[in-house]
Amino acid sequence: MDRLQLADFLRRRRAALQPEDVGLRRGARRRTAGLRREEVAALCDMSTDYYSRLEQARGPQPSEQMLAAIARGLRLTLDERDHLFRLAGHTAPARALRSEHVSPGLMRILDRLADTPAQVMTELGETLAQTPAARALFGDETRFEGSMRSVGYRWFVDPSARDVYPAEDHHGLSRAFAADIRTAYAKFGARSRAGVMVDDLLATSAEFAALWEEHEVRGTHPREKRLQHPEVGVMEMQCQFLIDPEQGQTLLVLTASPGTESYERLQLLSVIGSQQITAGR
DSSP states (O other), rough: OHOOHHHOOOHHHHHHOOOGGGTTTOOTTOOOSOOOHHHHHHHHTSOOHHHHHHHTTTOOOOOOOHHHHHHHTTTOOOOHHHHHHTTTTTOOOOSSSSSSOOHHHHHHHHHHHTSSSSEEEETTTEEEOOOOOHHHHHOOOTEEEEGBBHHHHHHOGGGGTTSSSSSGHHHHHHHHHHHHHHHHHHOOOOHOOOOOOHHHHHHHOOHHHHHHTTTOOSSSSEEEEEEETTTTEEEEEEEEEEEEETTTEEEEEEEEOOOSHHHHHHHHHHHHHHHHHHHHH
């Protein structure tokens, strides 16, 4: 690990980012060239103290998971991400056709949706990045590991994963998630992570096993969903999808029709998301 070069690289990348690049407002009294350390730390979901120590060349060796978070927070390109890993003493992640690194362009779009539930997901339903409103609605979906990272997997093994949807919609959603998993299984094969998920679910979930037997295939996701939040209530929302074919990722955006009760509730949810982010800092 080259602490001095790592610290220099982080400082320079932070200085190159402007508040507008990550969806933040530029205050009248801003004197820092680029972003502040606490702003970058918040973007990376880590403490300001931890990030500051890295910039001061006195921090511990970051884990690969932490480096991936820094790469997303600093909006690094793939080449810059690989450089970051090497400076920190790790082997750069393999350049697979389907990467879990979110491109700077997709992150810029996500930054401009801060008051809207939106998140970047892989083809296995793993959440890579979320807006504050999405985190207020779904919780922090980036914290999971292994097969639990997949929303479809969690749906069948963790009852709390269903809390965000009204109970009367659960059966239809079970069919949809099973079909999504089948699509990934057919695409990536039995020896892939999708294959491991299917084997585990067949062994642990009778509901999934019954749906798997039906061999249902769906080409598109439902465009309308009902979601609920304990402080806001039930919202009727429309789903929009932006596909990044090179990365194999999807930007999911949830909106509500203006003038409806769901729209008003969604506005309240965005306030809750902002408050949670502020409290976390």
